[in-house]
Amino acid sequence: MNSSLEQSFVSQLKEHQNIIHKICRLYTSDEDSHKDLFQEITIQLWKAFPQFRGDSKFTTWAYRVALNTAITLYRKKTKSINTIEFDSTIHRFAHDDYNYEEEEQIKLLYKAVHQLNDIEKALVFMYLEDKDYTEIAETLGISEVNARVKMNRIKGKLKRIVNP
Amino acid sequence: MDELDLLKKDWKKNEPQFPKISEQEIYAMLHKKSSSIVKWIFIISIIEFIALNSLSFLLPNDFDSKLGWVETFVRYSDYVSYAVAAFFIYLFYKNFQSISSTSTTKKLMESILRTRKTVTYYIFFNIAYVFLAGLLIIGSQVKLLLIDTHQEMKVVVGASLLLLVFLLVILLIVWLFYRLIYGFLLRRLHKNYEELKKIDL
Structure with missing residues (x-):
């Protein structure tokens, strides 16, 4: 894929990265899984980016791909055994x-x-x-x-x- | 104010606390490998197609011409099974192509499950084929050994049992593989799909 496409993708993703962080926050319970899911969502967004026509907003499109990744496509590498204890350091x-x-x-x-x-x-x-x-x-x-x-x-x- | 609205108020306040991922980090991520289940389903399905097609080489091909119609059956069914394999691989490829992360969640789940089902049907077809061919071969061998070469009953029964055990072992392996995929790989997806279907009942 050409570099201008890559550049446009990276800058838009950087600007709207909070969408992904928020999804990771709901679907994961520790920092490592958060990073892992963030990466998978980024990869899936990038794979789907050539089909993004710009007829919808980047964010609307990103919501869909990111949620689909979290719900359907993502395979957890390690299964977290501990029950989710909400970390108050994230939530200040x-x-x-x-x-x-x-x-x-x-x-x-x-x-x-x-x-x-x-x-x-x-x-x-x-x-x-x-x-x-x-x-x-x-x-x-x-x-x-x-x-x-x-x-x-x-x-x-x-x-x-x-x-x- | 209900609970969710209280959460919403707080939800918006928390945005600045998220880590900031730099452009360099995003660039690096783009070149990392995906760990999506679609990738795994693709790899496993290809392995299954290859494994099942190599299985047909395990079936004996050098039949005694006295076997007559069984020999004819096995020879022609080989061509049929190649045609069927090609058809399934085409279906698999088409289903695989239809998997898109930009579909609705429900459609995405359906296309993944459909892709997997194609491979499962192919496996069932092969089990049925191996079973049928196996039974025919056992049957014709029994006839050959008993009537034509007057072998002892013991030998005949032993040989037939061995073939049957071989068939059952193949079936067991296929079944375990099937459980592995549905249990290990697709459990979460299945659960979520059922959940989504329940909402729309």
């Missing part, structure tokens, strides 16, 4: 209106999201990214109504985990 609070109770609840919520299955995580991810149900449904290949129903169920599930 820098804001002034520090609210202990809220912090605890958010910690619990992250833990709860980690317990969801791969598909539910994808729905939560897109919800957190402010995607509408049309895009969520289109990305996963399900109907909009069912995406909405599933999302409501996930909300219920999270509520039950956080407030048992």
Whole structure:
């Protein structure tokens, strides 16, 4: 592949790399797997890049490929045995209106999201990214109504985990 | 405010904490090897196609002309099996080409599973073929040994049993391979596909 294509890809990916980091954060539980998944997503994005026509936004296109990699294509090299303990070093609070109770609840919520299955995580991810149900449904290949129903169920599930 | 909206508020605040990957690091990643399951499925399927085609060489080809129609069957079925193999390899290639990370998640899963199914059907075809050919050969050998050369019953039974065991061992290996792929390689994909299908019921 020619170098100008490579250059354009690398600069766009660098700019939007947080999308991938956020997906890695939901789907992995330690730094090594985070890096590993980040790399696999980058490779898959690069492989698919020649088909990226620019008729959609780079980010919309990247969401799809990155989620597909995390849910379907990626093969974990090592299986993590430990249960996911959310690392508070990744998750620090820098804001002034520090609210202990809220912090605890958010910690619990992250833990709860980690317990969801791969598909539910994808729905939560897109919800957190402010995607509408049309895009969520289109990305996963399900109907909009069912995406909405599933999302409501996930909300219920999270509520039950956080407030048992 | 519901739980997810609380999370959303926090989600956006955390962005600056992610590690910054430099352009050099991204360049380096582009040239690393992928560990995607599609790659593994491709490699394993090619090995299976090669292994199954070499298996046909294990079947005896130098039949006594007295075997008549069995010999004819085995000779012609060789051509048929090559044609069938070519057809399956074409299907496999086409399915493999249709795997695209830009499809919807559901479509992507379906095309991976379809690619794998093609190979599985090919394996089933071969098992059936080896079984049929094996049984015919055993049958004709029994006839040959018993009627034409008046061998002892013991020898005949022994030879037939040996062939049967050989067939069963092949079947066992194929079955283990099948379990390995579906258990080890495709378990997660299968689980996620079922999950996605459940949503759309």
